[in-house]
Amino acid sequence: MIFVVNMKLKMGVGKVAAQVGHATLGCYQAAERTAEGAQALDSWDYNGARKIVVKGNDTEHLIALQKAARDIGLFTCLIRDAGHTQVEPGSRTVLAIFGEVSEVDSVTKDLKLL
Secondary structure: OEEEEEHHHOOOHHHHHHHHHHHHHHHHHHHHOOHHHHHHHHHHHHOOOOOEEEEEOOHHHHHHHHHHHHHOOOEEEEEEOOOOOOOOOOOEEEEEEEOOHHHHHHHHOOOOEO
């Protein structure tokens, strides 16, 4: 599972960690709704449940990445923050993408690690 952080929001480390947590759960729940996703989650868990966090430019970038991921059948979750702390309500903070490594890489290969 890979997490794309909206860097334009300039969130603190704790905020990013919380948003990645929300994205993990949301993406996991999306995947477990299908037989294919449940099987992929079992394999992911068995192999160490790898999580990678990378930098996204802004909201538009996250939305475009989500569309590209969905277009090839990957599971996604784009988090919208409630706006109680550091960002405006409705801000899109983190995009989670889950699926076969080669397919995820085809969408995210050019992104830099956070």
